[in-house]
Amino acid sequence: MYKTAWSFAQLAVYRNSLEEKELISALCEGREEAFKELFKLFSDRIYNTALSVLQHQEDAEDITQEVFVEVFRSVKNFRQDASLSTWIYKVTVSKCTDHLKKSKAKKRFAFLSSLFGDDNDLQHDKPHFEHPGVLMEHKEHSKVLFFALQKLPEKQQLAYTLAKIEGLSYAEVAASMGTSVSSVESLLFRANDNLRSLLSEYYKNNIQGGARSLLSFLLTL
Amino acid sequence: MANRNEHIIDETLKSIDGMKRAGASPFLYGRIMERMKQQLPAPVYYTGKVILRFALAVMLVASLNVISVRVLKKQTKPQPLNEEMELQRMAQEYFGFENTNGYIY
Numbered sequence: 103m104y105k106t107a108w109s110f111a112q113l114a115v116y117r118n119s120l121e122e123k124e125l126i127s128a129l130c131e132g133r134e135e136a137f138k139e140l141f142k143l144f145s146d147r148i149y150n151t152a153l154s155v156l157q158h159q160e161d162a163e164d165i166t167q168e169v170f171v172e173v174f175r176s177v178k179n180f181r182q183d184a185s186l187s188t189w190i191y192k193v194t195v196s197k198c199t200d201h202l203k204k205s206k207a208k209k210r211f212a213f214l215s216s217l218f219g220d221d222n223d224l225q226h227d228k229p230h231f232e233h234p235g236v237l238m239e240h241k242e243h244s245k246v247l248f249f250a251l252q253k254l255p256e257k258q259q260l261a262y263t264l265a266k267i268e269g270l271s272y273a274e275v276a277a278s279m280g281t282s283v284s285s286v287e288s289l290l291f292r293a294n295d296n297l298r299s300l301l302s303e304y305y306k307n308n309i310q311g312g313a314r315s316l317l318s319f320l321l322t323l
Numbered sequence: 324m325a326n327r328n329e330h331i332i333d334e335t336l337k338s339i340d341g342m343k344r345a346g347a348s349p350f351l352y353g354r355i356m357e358r359m360k361q362q363l364p365a366p367v368y369y370t371g372k373v374i375l376r377f378a379l380a381v382m383l384v385a386s387l388n389v390i391s392v393r394v395l396k397k398q399t400k401p402q403p404l405n406e407e408m409e410l411q412r413m414a415q416e417y418f419g420f421e422n423t424n425g426y427i428y
Contacts, residue, residue, distance in 0.1 A: 141352050149347035163354075166347055170355045171362060235343035243331075243338035250335075267339055294336075301332045 122186050129177045137174060144187070145170075147268065148194050150235070154267045155198045155260060156205075157231035157248055165197050172197070184277050191270070191278035195260055202256055250300040258293035261286055 128136030148169050153162035172193050180189055230245035251259055257279070264275045265286070276286045 138352070141355070145347040145351060146344050149351075150344040153345050163348060163351060166351060167355050167358055171359055174359065233339075233342065234345045236339065237341055240338035240340075240342075243335040244342070247335050247338055267342065297336065298332055301335050302328055305328055305331050 123182075126177060126180065126182065126186065129174065137170075140173070141170065144190050147187070148190065151191070151194050151263065151268055152198055154233065154248075154263045156201060157252065161201060165194070165201060168197050169194050188274060188277045191264070191268075191274070192280065195264070195278050198260070199256060246301065246304060247297070250297050250304065253300055254293055254296055258289050258296065261289040262293040262297075265290055 125136055125139060129140065145166065149162055149166045152165040152169075153159065156162050156165065169190065173190060180186075184192075231248045232241060232245055233248060236244040251262065254262065260279060261275055264270045264278060265272065270278065272283045272286050272290075276283045279286065281289075
């Protein structure tokens with residue numbers, strides 16, 4: 103029984119790899135239907151990853167477009183050492199990293215120019231992002247979590263997003279980020295630790311602040 | 324208080340459990356295709372006007388060639404010489420002087 107199940111699983115993997123090879127060769131030939139198929143398979147994964155990392159809808163759409171253009175351009179150079187999905191996640195991660203770096207530089211510039219009295223708005227205090235895939239009853243908590251995620255170092259944020267939100271295995275996260283499984287484990291451990299302390303600080307301030315404002319409101323009555 | 328905080332933190336960390344993937348916009352495919360068309364070099368389309376101009380240029384060059392060949396042919400056609408003149412020329416070529424004997428060799 104087990105043997106049959108195992109061989110079916112193997113067959114499925116083999117069939118998938120065959121289909122992937124066919125898809126890649128069709129993409130190399132520049133066939134539009136292959137590109138359409140690729141879009142159908144990966145558009146949501148790329149968009150969801152970009153959206154979770156960047157927490158901005160337009161930016162996430164831009165990144166998705168960039169990833170597809172990049173994939174279509176460089177599919178001929180794809181050596182097929184890893185699976186197609188890992189390669190696409192890798193491209194997505196690199197695009198997101200570039201975008202994060204650029205936006206951080208912009209924020210720094212806006213902060214400095216605000217110190218010197220220019221009219222640039224500070225961009226680091228964004229309104230809380232609401233992910234459209236979160237369950238209704240978790241909406242409020244998830245807003246706080248995404249806010250805290252933004253404060254994590256880049257690599258920790260990416261590892262956490264890929265593992266916890268995209269649901270990739272540690273091996274897949276490692277391949278997408280170009281690191282080892284053990285470093286992914288350590289990144290996730292530190293991310294979890296940092297998130298806990300960030301959330302603790304956030305709730306301490308908010309609950310205390312809320313209580314203080316309620317007290318001052320009552321005193322005025 | 325600390326326990327309550329811990330509980331909220333746990334709830335917050337668990338808030339992404341069971342979340343669904345956000346779907347990309349249905350218009351995204353069209354936008355990507357548009358972007359790719361913009362970025363790839365545009366194919367060169369030969370319109371009727373261009374073809375006509377090219378054909379006229381080829382015809383002009385060909386007719387100029389024909390005319391110039393005809394003119395050259397006309398210029399290089401050998402002139403009819405009488406026998407004596409021919410002999411004189413031969414003598415000059417072989418002996419370096421003109422034939423004055425009046426003999427025909």
